[in-house]
Amino acid sequence: MSKSNYFDVIVVGSGISGGWAAKEFCEKGLKTLVIERGKSVKHIKDYPTANLDPWEFEHRGQLTLAEKEENPIASKCYAFKEDAIHFFLKDNEQEYIQEKPFDWIRADAVGGKSLLWARQVQRWSDYDFEGPARDGFAVDWPIRYKDIELGIRM
Numbered sequence: 001m002s003k004s005n006y007f008d009v010i011v012v013g014s015g016i017s018g019g020w021a022a023k024e025f026c027e028k029g030l031k032t033l034v035i036e037r038g039k040s041v042k043h044i045k046d047y048p049t050a051n052l053d054p055w056e057f058e059h060r061g062q063l064t065l066a067e068k069e070e071n072p073i074a075s076k077c078y079a080f081k082e083d084a085i086h087f088f089l090k091d092n093e094q095e096y097i098q099e100k101p102f103d104w105i106r107a108d109a110v111g112g113k114s115l116l117w118a119r120q121v122q123r124w125s126d127y128d129f130e131g132p133a134r135d136g137f138a139v140d141w142p143i144r145y146k147d148i149e150l151g152i153r154m
């Protein structure tokens with residue numbers, strides 16, 4: 001193996017988590033490889049529906065009956081519609097068997113679900129992190145706001 005094939009870090013997945021981790025690694029000077037299994041997405045060129053008006057869609061933005069029937073899981077997501085369907089992994093492309101209800105909504109492209117998210121950015125506080133412990137539900141978060149605050153300053 002040639003020296004150019006050596007990496008300090010290999011990040012699997014180019015979604016928000018992997019993409020951000022890769023950015024941090026690169027900024028720290030680590031030779032970083034990002035592996036993404038989804039299709040390539042080129043900025044602008046691969047946003048085929050971004051500038052379409054509602055009346056320009058063949059089905060006015062809705063799914064066809066066949067698309068709904070073939071994708072009972074993905075079509076539970078409000079954004080699985082004519083304008084964004086090309087970024088979703090279809091149900092028959094998921095390599096898992098759903099034994100218990102678990103709606104795994106996945107993107108299939110470089111950028112992962114950052115291509116689909118609704119741009120709502122929650123501003124978490126101590127109050128949110130302490131919720132499970134305070135109110136006695138679910139599993140307590142293993143971190144508190146100050147841990148993230150420290151990470152941001154690093």
Ligand SMILES: Cc1cc2nc3c(=O)[nH]c(=O)nc-3n(C[C@H](O)[C@H](O)[C@H](O)COP(=O)(O)OP(=O)(O)OC[C@H]3O[C@@H](n4cnc5c(N)ncnc54)[C@H](O)[C@@H]3O)c2cc1C
Binds near residue numbers: 015017038113117
């Ligand atoms: C319609 C929609 C709206 C949303 N709106 C919001 C919002 O407003 N605010 C908010 O905070 N969150 C929102 N979310 C949630 C948010 O988008 C996701 O939580 C976030 O994008 C997940 O990022 P991730 O990197 O963890 O995972 P993903 O984005 O799923 O990235 C994982 C990546 O890994 C790749 N991958 C998986 N397996 C492999 C493999 N074996 N080899 C190589 N690559 C692999 C996948 O192809 C994918 O690109 C929304 C989600 C959806 C679907």
